[in-house]
Amino acid sequence: MAELKLAFIGFGNVAREFARILLSRRDNLAETYRLNCRTVGIATGHHGIVLSASRSASGIDLNAALSIVESGGTLTQLENVTEVKHCLEFINHCDADIIFETTPLSPLDGEPAATYIRHALQRGVHVVTANKGPIACAYQELKTLAQAHNVAFRFEGTVMDGLPVFNLYEYCLNGAQITGIVGVVNSTTNAILSGMESGLTFEQGLLEAQRLGIAEANADYDIDGWDAAVKMVALANVLLDARLHPREISPQGIRSLQQADVEKARQRQATIRLIGRATRSANGIQIRVAPEEVAAHSLFGTLQGTSNALTLLTDLMGEISLLEENPGITQTAYALLSDLLRIWQE
Amino acid sequence: MAELKLAFIGFGNVAREFARILLSRRDNLAETYRLNCRTVGIATGHHGIVLSASRSASGIDLNAALSIVESGGTLTQLENVTEVKHCLEFINHCDADIIFETTPLSPLDGEPAATYIRHALQRGVHVVTANKGPIACAYQELKTLAQAHNVAFRFEGTVMDGLPVFNLYEYCLNGAQITGIVGVVNSTTNAILSGMESGLTFEQGLLEAQRLGIAEANADYDIDGWDAAVKMVALANVLLDARLHPREISPQGIRSLQQADVEKARQRQATIRLIGRATRSANGIQIRVAPEEVAAHSLFGTLQGTSNALTLLTDLMGEISLLEENPGITQTAYALLSDLLRIWQE
Numbered sequence: 001m002a003e004l005k006l007a008f009i010g011f012g013n014v015a016r017e018f019a020r021i022l023l024s025r026r027d028n029l030a031e032t033y034r035l036n037c038r039t040v041g042i043a044t045g046h047h048g049i050v051l052s053a054s055r056s057a058s059g060i061d062l063n064a065a066l067s068i069v070e071s072g073g074t075l076t077q078l079e080n081v082t083e084v085k086h087c088l089e090f091i092n093h094c095d096a097d098i099i100f101e102t103t104p105l106s107p108l109d110g111e112p113a114a115t116y117i118r119h120a121l122q123r124g125v126h127v128v129t130a131n132k133g134p135i136a137c138a139y140q141e142l143k144t145l146a147q148a149h150n151v152a153f154r155f156e157g158t159v160m161d162g163l164p165v166f167n168l169y170e171y172c173l174n175g176a177q178i179t180g181i182v183g184v185v186n187s188t189t190n191a192i193l194s195g196m197e198s199g200l201t202f203e204q205g206l207l208e209a210q211r212l213g214i215a216e217a218n219a220d221y222d223i224d225g226w227d228a229a230v231k232m233v234a235l236a237n238v239l240l241d242a243r244l245h246p247r248e249i250s251p252q253g254i255r256s257l258q259q260a261d262v263e264k265a266r267q268r269q270a271t272i273r274l275i276g277r278a279t280r281s282a283n284g285i286q287i288r289v290a291p292e293e294v295a296a297h298s299l300f301g302t303l304q305g306t307s308n309a310l311t312l313l314t315d316l317m318g319e320i321s322l323l324e325e326n327p328g329i330t331q332t333a334y335a336l337l338s339d340l341l342r343i344w345q346e
Numbered sequence: 347m348a349e350l351k352l353a354f355i356g357f358g359n360v361a362r363e364f365a366r367i368l369l370s371r372r373d374n375l376a377e378t379y380r381l382n383c384r385t386v387g388i389a390t391g392h393h394g395i396v397l398s399a400s401r402s403a404s405g406i407d408l409n410a411a412l413s414i415v416e417s418g419g420t421l422t423q424l425e426n427v428t429e430v431k432h433c434l435e436f437i438n439h440c441d442a443d444i445i446f447e448t449t450p451l452s453p454l455d456g457e458p459a460a461t462y463i464r465h466a467l468q469r470g471v472h473v474v475t476a477n478k479g480p481i482a483c484a485y486q487e488l489k490t491l492a493q494a495h496n497v498a499f500r501f502e503g504t505v506m507d508g509l510p511v512f513n514l515y516e517y518c519l520n521g522a523q524i525t526g527i528v529g530v531v532n533s534t535t536n537a538i539l540s541g542m543e544s545g546l547t548f549e550q551g552l553l554e555a556q557r558l559g560i561a562e563a564n565a566d567y568d569i570d571g572w573d574a575a576v577k578m579v580a581l582a583n584v585l586l587d588a589r590l591h592p593r594e595i596s597p598q599g600i601r602s603l604q605q606a607d608v609e610k611a612r613q614r615q616a617t618i619r620l621i622g623r624a625t626r627s628a629n630g631i632q633i634r635v636a637p638e639e640v641a642a643h644s645l646f647g648t649l650q651g652t653s654n655a656l657t658l659l660t661d662l663m664g665e666i667s668l669l670e671e672n673p674g675i676t677q678t679a680y681a682l683l684s685d686l687l688r689i690w691q692e
Contacts, residue, residue, distance in 0.1 A: 021662065025521070028521075029521075033521075162663060163663075163666060164514065164518035164519065164663075164666075167517060167518040168510065168514060168518055170517075171513060171516075171517035171518060172510035172513040172514055172517060172518065172684070173510065173684070174683070174684045174687035174688060174691070175371070175374075175375075175379075175680070175683045175684055175686075175687045176680060176684070296643070297642070297643070297647075297648045297650075298648060299645065299648065299669060301643075301648075302643045302644060302645065302647075302648055304643075316367065316676060316677075316680040316683070317508060317509075317510075317677055317680050318670065318671065318672075318673055318674070318676070318677050319670070319671045320509060320510075320668065320669070320670060321667075321668070321669035321670075321671070322666065322667070322668060322669075323645060323666070323667035323668075323669065324664065324665070324666060324667075325664065325665045325667070326664075327664055328664070330662060330664070331662075331663055331664050334521070334522060334662040334663050337520070337521045337662070338518070338519070338520045338521055338522070340521075341520035341521050342520060345520070
């Protein structure tokens with residue numbers, strides 16, 4: 001039985017669901033992978049930053065940490081921990097094999113996540129992130145840094161809630177080249193457009209999506225196409241070896257769509273979806289995010305609610321599409337487990 | 347630059363398309379993978395069985411072999427080859443690192459492919475097959491045999507024309523368990539059902555599928571659900587660790603469907619598809635192949651012509667679907683390249 005020492009930067013919904021999976025799968029990981037995981041540090045924005053005390057052989061009690069954070073306490077209440085004041089200090093002093101970075105997204109600079117990841121990689125620590133900001137804003141730099149320090153940098157949970165699109169590219173498309181990407185990658189706009197098809201106005205569709213917890217109180221970032229743009233940049237940077245930055249994209253959102261547009265599309269057996277496209281041309285990689293009419297009887301046309309889908313255009317393998325039906329936080333958290341096991345096996 | 351020595355058992359449409367890919371990608375394989383491929387033997391049913399003469403450093407000229415077979419000649423016309431009379435003799439004497447097995451399918455016993463594969467694995471040769479018979483009829487035995495002889499046994503092209511379903515399972519679903527499989531995996535029935543939706547009778551739909559080259563002259567094997575059954579058994583044996591055999595399945599085909607059935611489904615906003623299901627229960631793995639009504643606005647409902655789709659039900663990753671739009675022989679041939687490169691990298 002071997003041991004991996006884990007540390008968390010960010011302990012929000014995704015990281016906590018991942019912690020619950022680690023707890024519930026402890027026996028399975030021991031049996032199937034001969035693996036024991038020990039938590040050596042947790043850094044949060046509002047519940048303190050703590051390291052496991054060096055005398056603690058069992059590490060931080062994840063169950064206790066979950067209870068404390070979910071009841072609004074601070075992690076210094078844990079036994080056998082020492083408090084540190086800053087995240088960079090946390091990275092410098094934690095004795096982790098892998099750091100799980102899940103801080104809030106900053107889509108136009110990827111910070112402070114990118115700084116944390118850079119710092120951890122330079123210290124020779126493997127990094128797993130669920131944060132698409134650093135992949136959209138600094139992927140090539142971070143990838144090169146990880147290679148230089150001979151550590152892994154994995155990010156399956158950053159786009160499409162854990163649908164294994166990056167692993168598919170890395171492990172399943174040997175010898176084929178991806179020539180383009182087309183996808184419906186934003187849930188909020190998809191839920192609003194589904195609502196408008198059933199007769200709601202844009203505003204009613206938005207309110208309904210907010211009521212269901214799909215859209216945030218301020219949904220501008222989704223509605224104006226920025227979430228889809230950042231995801232398409234992240235996908236293009238990895239799958240098409242692009243060097244793009246979200247600032248270079250001018251997405252067109254769905255704010256100006258009228259019921260009449262949706263109705264006109266319906267009369268043509270079509271439906272409107274916010275489509276992201278990344279295409280390769282002689283001038284490099286171009287990204288377009290805009291509402292498009294798609295056939296009602298097509299993969300994208302049938303997507304309802306929060307379901308997402310992505311089509312990869314390839315030279316030898318034709319068009320492969322991946323579809324995820326109404327994903328939730330468990331899928332994103334699973335991606336962190338999948339990345340952990342991939343690092344463990346390599 | 348390293349070299350892999352390849353041999354072919356079966357040199358039909360798929361193997362020849364693979365040979366064309368190897369020829370057209372020769373420079374790319376050298377640059378990207380530092381790999382040179384040499385053909386040391388080709389065994390066919392009707393065009394002879396030849397081994398590269400031991401003095402031939404460049405191996406068999408694949409271009410010349412393609413020309414000879416496609417013009418109806420025999421491979422003994424090639425330069426620097428020696429003829430052998432039987433396939434087992436071919437396997438015994440060929441100096442291959444990898445044998446590519448693509449002989450015609452025998453769905454209820456997997457022979458003679460299974461015997462060839464068994465023989466090659468026992469001789470310590472890696473095997474790649476595009477033949478689903480051995481996976482449906484003898485997977486566990488062949489897998490164990492490959493492990494015992496420390497060689498690879500790969501088969502991505504056997505089901506769904508190269509869509510990377512087996513690699514997805516092996517490399518992208520770490521730590522998750524597949525609990526069930528649902529799919530539309532047969533092209534002929536799908537094309538006939540699409541035709542019936544546009545007003546054709548079953549017989550007219552079949553004739554149209556035959557005219558388009560989708561259905562064979564004798565399409566009973568497809569129409570009666572056997573092709574789908576064998577594919578579902580192959581999928582279940584690998585993805586669900588089942589020990590099933592096609593003889594244990596009683597598929598229900600689409601032969602008795604009437605235009606009226608299709609029309610009734612349409613009135614319910616539904617459509618009929620031949621659906622394969624593999625499910626895990628306390629009694630083991632069950633497979634069902636039968637026509638089902640599915641929502642017209644669903645992944646399976648929108649599949650037209652030869653498009654195929656598969657949904658994997660998992661414990662942690664939810665439902666993942668894979669869709670391939672109108673695949674052709676290049677996709678199956680690509681799967682052989684993908685398997686070759688996977689063996690090369692491991």
